[in-house]
Amino acid sequence: DTGVSQNPRHKITKRGQNVTFRCDPISEHNRLYWYRQTLGQGPEFLTYFQNEAQLEKSRLLSDRFSAERPKGSFSTLEIQRTEQGDSAMYLCASSLQGATGELFFGEGSRLTVL
Amino acid sequence: AQSVTQLDSHVSVSEGTPVLLRCNYSSSYSPSLFWYVQHPNKGLQLLLKYTSAATLVKGINGFEAEFKKSETSFHLTKPSAHMSDAAEYFCVVSDLGSSNTGKLIFGQGTTLQVKP
Numbered sequence: 001d002t003g004v005s006q007n008p009r010h011k012i013t014k015r016g017q018n019v020t021f022r023c024d025p026i027s028e029h030n031r032l033y034w035y036r037q038t039l040g041q042g043p044e045f046l047t048y049f050q051n052e053a054q055l056e057k058s059r060l061l062s063d064r065f066s067a068e069r070p071k072g073s074f075s076t077l078e079i080q081r082t083e084q085g086d087s088a089m090y091l092c093a094s095s096l097q098g099a100t101g102e103l104f105f106g107e108g109s110r111l112t113v114l
Numbered sequence: 115a116q117s118v119t120q121l122d123s124h125v126s127v128s129e130g131t132p133v134l135l136r137c138n139y140s141s142s143y144s145p146s147l148f149w150y151v152q153h154p155n156k157g158l159q160l161l162l163k164y165t166s167a168a169t170l171v172k173g174i175n176g177f178e179a180e181f182k183k184s185e186t187s188f189h190l191t192k193p194s195a196h197m198s199d200a201a202e203y204f205c206v207v208s209d210l211g212s213s214n215t216g217k218l219i220f221g222q223g224t225t226l227q228v229k230p
Contacts, residue, residue, distance in 0.1 A: 004157065031216060040123075042204050042220030043158070056215055091158070100165060100216055101148045101208045105157040 002026060004106035006092050012112045013082055020078045021109040025094030032075050033103060034067055035091040036060065043091055049075060050097065082113045116141045116207040118188075120221040128229050133177075133192040135224045137205030140186065146208040147188045148218070149179055153201045161203075164188065175199070200228045 005024040013019050025032050030051050035043035046065070048056045051072040061067075064082075069075040079086055089110050093103040121136040139145055149161040162173025169181040175198075179190045188205060205221040 033217070040222070042222050043218075045209075045217050045219070048215050048217060050215075056217065093158075095216055097216075101146050101163050101206065101218060102160055103158075103216070103218060105159070107155065107157045 004092055004094055004104050006090075006106035006109045008109060009107065010110045010112075012114065014114050015084060016081055018078065018080045019082055019111060020076055021090050021092075021111075023075045023077070023092030023094075023106060025074070025092070026104055027073075028096070029094035029104070030072065030097050031095045032069055033093045033095075034075070034077050035093065037089040037091055037108070038087075046077075046090075079111070082111075084113045087111055087113045116143070116145060116209055116219050118147075118205045118207050118219065118221040120203075120205050120224050122224050123222065124225045124227065126227040126229060127195045129197055130194050133190070133195045133199065133226065135190040135203050135205075135226065137188045137190065137221060138186050139188055139205070139207050141207060147179075147181065148206040148208070149173065149177070149188075149190050150204045150206055150220075151201050152204065152223075158204070161190070195226075195228045197228050197230065200226055202226075 032049045034046040037043040049069040064080045067077045089108040091108045093105045095103045117140045119138045147164045150158045152158045164171045164181045172178045202223045209217040
């Protein structure tokens with residue numbers, strides 16, 4: 001399968017713990033996005049990379065959140081000191097520069113914070 | 115700033131009957147608009163897109179949408195619903211700010227239920 005891959009698919013953690021999610025985009029895509037989706041809502045933009053450069057961060061992305069894309073390929077999203085309000089589906093998507101709006105999404109990583 | 119409003123949170127139709135999912139947009143620019151579909155336990159998938167060419171846009175699985183500037187609408191339609199169409203549908207606008215990041219702004223979604 002050559003689509004966008006996210007791991008783990010499900011994560012249950014206790015409040016205060018750190019979690020990390022990984023996203024492997026479609027190999028030739030230079031743009032990578034992270035979104036968050038809570039129950040009954042549409043996805044909300046978190047951050048965006050073009051190659052290895054993080055070019056935009058939403059104000060939703062507090063200091064506890066950090067994302068990296070070290071070699072312009074896979075990306076990680078780390079949440080430190082998790083809170084119950086962090087419980088959500090974290091979606092990764094990739095695209096080619098210039099392919100406006102044509103994002104390819106992974107199946108998401110669901111986080112539950114107890 | 116760009117935004118979209120999906121007018122129905124839940125739509126229920128019978129199999130074989132038409133589908134109409136409503137979306138209004140707000141944009142300072144000439145917008146790029148999209149519909150995405152999310153089936154349970156599946157990734158979001160692009161259904162169709164409007165990028166200032168033809169106002170009637172055809173997508174996958176028999177869906178189409180019409181861009182109406184005068185009504186600031188981009189409603190999604192299908193002549194005949196199939197059971198496999200049951201899913202969550204999102205109206206989306208591309209954030210065409212100066213940075214042109216390709217960032218998408220999603221509506222809140224419409225759940226389509228198809229009854230046998």
